[in-house]
Amino acid sequence: MSNFLKSSVGRKSVMAVTGLLLFGFVIIHMIGNLQLFLGQDALNDYAKHLVEMPLLLWPARVVLLAILVTHIFVSMSLAKENRVARPVRYTQGATIQASYASRTMVMSGIIIFLFIVYHLLHFTFGKIQPQFYDQLDAEGRKDVYGMIVYGFQNIYVSGAYVTAMAVLCFHLSHGLQSLFQSLGLRSNALAPLLKKMAVGLSLFIFIGNTSIPLSILLGFVRMPGVGR
Template sequence: MEARPIERTSSASLCRLLCSSIGSKALVALTGLALFGFVLGHLAGNLQIFAGQETFNAYAHWIKSKPALLWGTRLGLLAVLAVHLGVSVRLARRNRAARPVPYAFQNTVQATSASLTMVWSGLAILAFVIYHLLHFTVGAVSPAEFGRTDPLGRPDAYTMVVLGFRHPAIALIYAIGMFCLAMHLSHAIQSVFQTFGLNHPRCMPLVRRAGFAAGFLIAAAYVSIPAAVLAGIVTLPPGVSP
């Protein structure tokens, strides 16, 4: 076979790279990183609920008062999510097709349950995100708790969240969604390093453990909000009735 000359970057060679197995994996990792950034940012915003109604509503109001930033982020995240999901599903379908006859005797040596269920945990997170948007962004889950205003006339996001999480069934849905996120992240974080070719024998065991811990810590931090509401730590503002 003739050696081909090294191609300079062109749109054609970039396209070829992104369609290749390794390019597709890199694309999933890159979009996953962007989504991970959102997960961290969203958590930082949400945890302000522990600072009380004033801080939380001021934060929510600040976001809503910047439509360019808000919609830019939303559309950007939607595009990133579409690529992450689209490429992952294409890879998963190809992986299924690569073994048309399954083993009669199935066995696994060291693959983790998180790694075996990446597609399913990912789809579960998608379903959760849709529910979450319907709940707190659109207000379709419990319309009576949606659209209230606080004494300063701002949308009362704080009360909405506290009222929402007072239902144990809803809190449970959030806990399940966050468990799926924890599973997904626990495999995803260390995977990003491997996919980008960063695997050093001294660092990788630490990266694997840290990735696993980070996934579950982030999910636990999110779950702390409904848990605090149910435990009566985060309560309704004075004078507000359910």
């Protein structure tokens, strides 16, 4: 196992598998969040059911954190190795392209990490916009719908989310392609199809996630009974 992790092929496989699992989380999380469009009752009910399953929720949170930490640490070790191995710039186009992609992956990865910290402080710990955090709805449930709607009515908060989603889209469109290569599943014949799939899925995530702050900012989604 330790030899596997020492080899760069082994570490790239770890990046691919952890990346795929994180991608799975992003999809499931987005589908859950899109219930905002079904209304306050549907979203708050979904959130209530999630917290009522602590035996499932807490292990899932621990596993998710372990996957994220592994993805970040292994990426740091690969990036460091790349720098040490290539102190002098190559003049060949392909190599420059490859190192450009991996450099921007590190940059976009750092921005996504900062977004996650901001996002957890915002919605999970209630440290940003705390006035919307501990509210209850008419049924006495935590008002997750109100927290999101009031929160995204602030153009700076929405702007930060939309920007982060654009960076996530970029990171995924490259990451989803390279993970197939890392797992040895990418052939020249398959490459164009994989590229289309990666770009399509990344745009799907971008549109799904940004539809939430944008619909709120544009007034399509509001608090029940407000402004109609």
